[in-house]
Amino acid sequence: MTFLSLEPIRVLLYLVGICAFVGANAAYLVLAERKGAGRIQRRPGPNEAGWAGWMQPLADGLKLLAKQIMVPPGTDSLLFRLAPLLVMAPPLMCLVTIPFGENVVARDLNLGLLLVFSFGSINVMALMLGGWASRNKYAIISAARVVSQNVAYEIPMLLVVITLLMMTGTMSLQEITAQQAGGFWHWNLFKLWVNPLMPVTFVIFFTCMLAETNRAPFDMAEAESELVAGAFTEYGGMGFGVFFMAEYANIVVGCCLATVLFLGGWQSPIGILSSGAWGLLWFFLKTYALILTVIWIRWTFPRTQFYSLLNLSWKILIPLSLATLLLTGAMMKLPLLWRALS
Amino acid sequence: MSLITAIRETFLGFKSLLVGLRITAREASRPIITVQYPRETLKMPARFRGHIKLVLDPETGKPRCTACTLCAKACPSGCIVLDGVKREGDKKKSVSKYELDFTTCSLCGSCVEICPSDAIEFSKEYNVVSLNRDTFENMDLYAKIEAEARAWSAAHPAPPAASPPPAAAPANPTAPASQPLNAPAG
Numbered sequence: 062m063t064f065l066s067l068e069p070i071r072v073l074l075y076l077v078g079i080c081a082f083v084g085a086n087a088a089y090l091v092l093a094e095r096k097g098a099g100r101i102q103r104r105p106g107p108n109e110a111g112w113a114g115w116m117q118p119l120a121d122g123l124k125l126l127a128k129q130i131m132v133p134p135g136t137d138s139l140l141f142r143l144a145p146l147l148v149m150a151p152p153l154m155c156l157v158t159i160p161f162g163e164n165v166v167a168r169d170l171n172l173g174l175l176l177v178f179s180f181g182s183i184n185v186m187a188l189m190l191g192g193w194a195s196r197n198k199y200a201i202i203s204a205a206r207v208v209s210q211n212v213a214y215e216i217p218m219l220l221v222v223i224t225l226l227m228m229t230g231t232m233s234l235q236e237i238t239a240q241q242a243g244g245f246w247h248w249n250l251f252k253l254w255v256n257p258l259m260p261v262t263f264v265i266f267f268t269c270m271l272a273e274t275n276r277a278p279f280d281m282a283e284a285e286s287e288l289v290a291g292a293f294t295e296y297g298g299m300g301f302g303v304f305f306m307a308e309y310a311n312i313v314v315g316c317c318l319a320t321v322l323f324l325g326g327w328q329s330p331i332g333i334l335s336s337g338a339w340g341l342l343w344f345f346l347k348t349y350a351l352i353l354t355v356i357w358i359r360w361t362f363p364r365t366q367f368y369s370l371l372n373l374s375w376k377i378l379i380p381l382s383l384a385t386l387l388l389t390g391a392m393m394k395l396p397l398l399w400r401a402l403s
Numbered sequence: 404m405s406l407i408t409a410i411r412e413t414f415l416g417f418k419s420l421l422v423g424l425r426i427t428a429r430e431a432s433r434p435i436i437t438v439q440y441p442r443e444t445l446k447m448p449a450r451f452r453g454h455i456k457l458v459l460d461p462e463t464g465k466p467r468c469t470a471c472t473l474c475a476k477a478c479p480s481g482c483i484v485l486d487g488v489k490r491e492g493d494k495k496k497s498v499s500k501y502e503l504d505f506t507t508c509s510l511c512g513s514c515v516e517i518c519p520s521d522a523i524e525f526s527k528e529y530n531v532v533s534l535n536r537d538t539f540e541n542m543d544l545y546a547k548i549e550a551e552a553r554a555w556s557a558a559h560p561a562p563p564a565a566s567p568p569p570a571a572a573p574a575n576p577t578a579p580a581s582q583p584l585n586a587p588a589g
């Protein structure tokens with residue numbers, strides 16, 4: 062235990078663990094995505110490489126690695142090379158503070174939630190830089206879209222998070238998880254006595270998460286039928302691969318966060334068996350259920366138009382999240398006021 | 404008032420999203436309908452028109468064609484070349500050469516329609532690929548029917564004197580007919 066708690070060992074373990082997790086996860090989520098798309102369209106999906114296609118990620122990876130990384134003439138070569146790294150770094154940082162289990166957390170910061178959101182917003186900048194550095198009109202249009210989309214969806218997301226913070230009173234993700242112990246009726250999602258609109262809050266959070274990670278139906282940033290591949294148009298080989306990996310890593314971060322904030326993190330739904338490895342199991346069960354939902358949503362809904370995307374945020378999600386914010390505040394403070402007056 | 408409408412519309416919109424999710428979930432739980440082509444093949448529909456082929460008489464095991472050349476005359480593209488001989492012990496002539504130029508055949512069906520002895524039909528063959536143009540320019544249909552006839556006589560070793568039971572007769576044409584389908588076309 063003392064060996065594990067040494068600082069360099071901790072950092073090393075975290076780095077290796079997270080990089081392996083993010084890499085393998087991205088590879089197999091791509092497969093899951095293609096398989097899921099196949100099932101929904103009643104096709105088998107990739108099934109040639111290995112048994113039922115499980116070697117497909119390896120084949121894809123080799124293909125991407127074998128390609129030359131081109132830096133087209135006229136691009137800003139520094140920013141062009143930097144953008145994939147910048148886009149990959151934030152999700153890796155966010156995973157520092159996500160509690161995967163009772164004791165499985167790289168560093169339990171008391172401002173964990175703040176860290177996740179501040180690094181989450183760097184992602185936008187990285188995509189914008191990638192688009193800008195490409196000197197390609199499609200990439201620049203995409204960069205502009207990414208910015209306006211993320212600005213629009215950051216607001217309801219943060220409003221929802223403020224609602225939650227009023228409830229929990231802490232930004233430490235581990236503490237937020239601990240508060241939801243003891244069965245699914247203690248999860249924030251079902252704390253209807255604090256705020257009867259809690260499930261609505263969850264839906265808002267999930268929608269914003271989809272928009273922030275540029276997933277269909279909000280994938281305006283890549284919109285392959287209008288913008289070639291959006292910000293990634295000029296990228297080839299592993300440069301493109303890293304963007305893809307980052308997209309999946311962001312989905313994982315978003316779903317982990319949704320799990321921690323609303324679905325009780327590593328707490329078991331029945332109140333018992335949430336320590337040690339069981340906690341990990343519950344956490345990943347919930348997270349992957351959410352990720353599969355993300356995939357399911359992608360293959361159900363067509364891409365929205367850009368103005369209806371913005372309308373959804375400014376006209377529906379922001380007023381709704383403000384309403385839940387006010388309602389929560391009122392429900393928490395009015396009894397105190399009542400007691401003080403009487 | 405407009406607030407209520409807005410809330411109602413939002414609610415209805417959300418409900419329609421759930422309906423969409425339900426539809427895809429239902430589709431996902433249904434069986435996969437992809438046919439893994441080289442390993443599995445679809446059964447061709449009854450009216451599928453592959454290249455024409457000669458028909459074997461299921462009772463005698465010989466080609467039905469009497470070499471009357473009506474089909475060659477009816478063919479608008481003139482792509483049938485055939486010949487017949489009178490074999491020993493036969494009353495009528497029978498086919499001894501039947502070549503189809505599949506590159507000019509339009510699959511119009513005149514030949515099949517006109518044949519008085521129902522001796523040709525459309526095959527169900529669609530895996531027709533060759534590296535060689537000659538495979539299609541001179542498709543030797545007679546060679547194919549001969550192979551079929553040999554398969555027929557291999558499947559019927561009994562001498563013709565002991566006539567096969569009538570119940571077995573309808574089953575015969577299907578068995579040898581499926582064999583040349585698997586044989587390579589070129």
Ligand code: SF4
Nearest residue numbers: 478508509511512514
């Ligand atoms: S199908 Fe028509 S074109 Fe083809 S061989 Fe018969 S008659 Fe000629």
Ligand code: SF4
Nearest residue numbers: 468469471472474518
């Ligand atoms: S019309 Fe029929 S019987 Fe006459 S030659 Fe053609 S295939 Fe043979």
